[in-house]
Amino acid sequence: MSLKQKFLLTALLSIVIIVVGLGSLVSTSVSAYLLDHTKVSTAFYMTTFLEPNVQSMAGGQPLSQQDRAALDTVMNNPTLRRHVLSIKIWDPTGTIVHATNGELVGQNFGTDDLVVPLTGQPAAYFDNLSDEENVFEREFQGPIFEIYVPLRSRADGSIIAVGEFYEDATRIRTELFALLRGDWVVLTVCGLAIFAGLFAVFRQGSRTIESQKAAILRIQEEREALQADTAQLRAGLETARGQLEDMDKEVSRRIGQELHDGPVQMLGYLSLALDNLAVVGRRGDARSDDVDDMQATTDRIQVELRKISNRLLASGCGQPAALSDVVAAYAQRSKADVVTDGLQLTDLLRLPAQRGVSRIVEEALNNGFRHAAARGQSVTAGLSDGRLVIEVADHGPGLPPDDVLADKVAANHHGLSGMQDQARRIGARLELDTPADGGCIVRISVPVL
Structure with a gap:
């Protein structure tokens, strides 16, 4: 040899x-x-x-x-x-x-x-x-x-x-097999590289050719990668454009719901209070506390509008009000007796879910005040099969027929559709029920994460 x-x-x-x-x-x-x-x-x-x-x-x-x-x-x-x-x-x-x-x-x-x-x-x-x-x-x-x-x-x-x-x-x-296979491939490649380096001592003339081939291949790969990146960026721009349009529609709808669920409801209460004041005024026995109530409601509307503005400016990142505070504010505003139980369980929910639940409960209570004169109102919460179930009940006349509900939605009465949108946004189930003994129950079932 x-x-x-x-x-x-x-x-x-x-x-x-x-x-x-x-x-x-x-x-x-x-x-x-x-x-x-x-x-x-x-x-x-x-x-x-x-x-x-x-x-x-x-x-x-x-x-x-x-x-x-x-x-x-x-x-x-x-x-x-x-x-x-x-x-x-x-x-x-x-x-x-x-x-x-x-x-x-x-x-x-x-x-x-x-x-x-x-x-x-x-x-x-x-x-x-x-x-x-x-x-x-x-x-x-x-x-x-x-x-x-x-x-x-x-x-x-x-x-x-x-x-x-x-x-x-x-x-x-x-x-495990992938790791071991990768290790053996790397070691084998390293061994072959070492052997190739030693062998290259005897074939110096091939180095220039091999390096040129590698350079050409690298340039070709970079060009192909650049073309792929360009195509991906173009597709991303089209996707972003569509997402911006969807976001614009969603923001408009949420602003409408915020205004409907907050100040509009209070304006409805203020309108009822004005009607009552007009009646007692004609009898000549208007009371100062009625005027105070309307003034408090007006102040509340201003506060709610300011809160909505702050939430929109902060992109919804603020801490939502506790459900117990929402119920207490309604009770103070409407002078209604609301039975509560287990409201602290809403602390188990994520902040967006807490905010959505509070909006639905507030809308349901306002509907109970308007249609059931706040009789027998209650808000209870409990856990069932990994979900938090909140029920808002009253002893009013119950739900109208389905065709009447459909007519109200068509006439821009967005209370029910707003609650459904809020439930869908937080991944909850919304059910409306009329018990056999009368009244109405709004049931919200939210997964606890």
């Missing part, structure tokens, strides 16, 4: 050994890091779902029926079910107290798998389903990531149970 051949062979063998050794080391490190990172993040995520629903087991007590129902709700959560295949809750003695597979509840499989989580650390296994308690999970197709997490008492921080869940590991395996 010539010196050139010996040099090239030695360099090639050395590079192959280095690449294989580094590839094995990097693959092992990447696999361990990915699985450990997934274990920690997933364990923390699941603990937030499971731990609040096992607090009845503190002090060695059995799992309560209420917590069982809550765990069933967690298991049936559509978002969770997309990647969590099965869940088990163990007590510290190795007995399963709750599971997706109900046949396992009450069975004891020992504490061999619970040693690590009972010390306060999560444990995880990849496709390790050989235990007797894994009969149900072995029926699933595809890889499974099994994680044990300690569940602690909120009172003293002691471990009262262990949560075990089985996650669909298809995504993890895909990411």
Whole structure:
């Protein structure tokens, strides 16, 4: 063999050994890091779902029926079910107290798998389903990531149970293979680059040609990228133009609703008060408190117009008034007795949802004052299936027929359509109901996030 051949062979063998050794080391490190990172993040995520629903087991007590129902709700959560295949809750003695597979509840499989989580650390296994308690999970197709997490008492921080869940590991395996494949590709490319650099010592003449080819290719790619960016910017400008037109229409509609739901309603009340004052004036017994009420209402209209202006100038970013304050302001304005309950629950909603709910309730109360003379008005709130339900009721004549409602909308009576728009904007359901004993109920159902 010539010196050139010996040099090239030695360099090639050395590079192959280095690449294989580094590839094995990097693959092992990447696999361990990915699985450990997934274990920690997933364990923390699941603990937030499971731990609040096992607090009845503190002090060695059995799992309560209420917590069982809550765990069933967690298991049936559509978002969770997309990647969590099965869940088990163990007590510290190795007995399963709750599971997706109900046949396992009450069975004891020992504490061999619970040693690590009972010390306060999560444990995880990849496709390790050989235990007797894994009969149900072995029926699933595809890889499974099994994680044990300690569940602690909120009172003293002691471990009262262990949560075990089985996650669909298809995504993890895909990411792992992608990372390993990328590592091997990078190492292989680096090895080949080193070998090519050594080989280039014997072929200096090819460097100029290769660099020129690379420069031409780079210029071509930059030109193509520039053309693609230009086309994307042009499309973005067209999209932005359409969005600006839609925003202009939406702003106009919201200004109309703000004016209708606030000052217009108060002007209606002021008109009624003026009619009453005209009647008592003809009898000669007008009272000063009626005039004071109208003056207060006029001041209120000015305040509302100023608030609307401030909200529009601030792009709706201000803190909305609490629902209890909205109801109290109505009661003071109309001199009506309004029964309330649970209004503080609206603090669970996002600010846009709070603002929308307040507008709908205010409109419903004003309608109750106008059409039901404020008889039996109440505003109550409660939680049901992850939603906040607010009901505004009165003891008036109830809802008119559907054709009458349609005629009112056509005649620019925007109270109902305004409430529907507000509900649609915050993702709520709006229902109108007339009970058998009379009256009207406006029901708003908003998801609690």
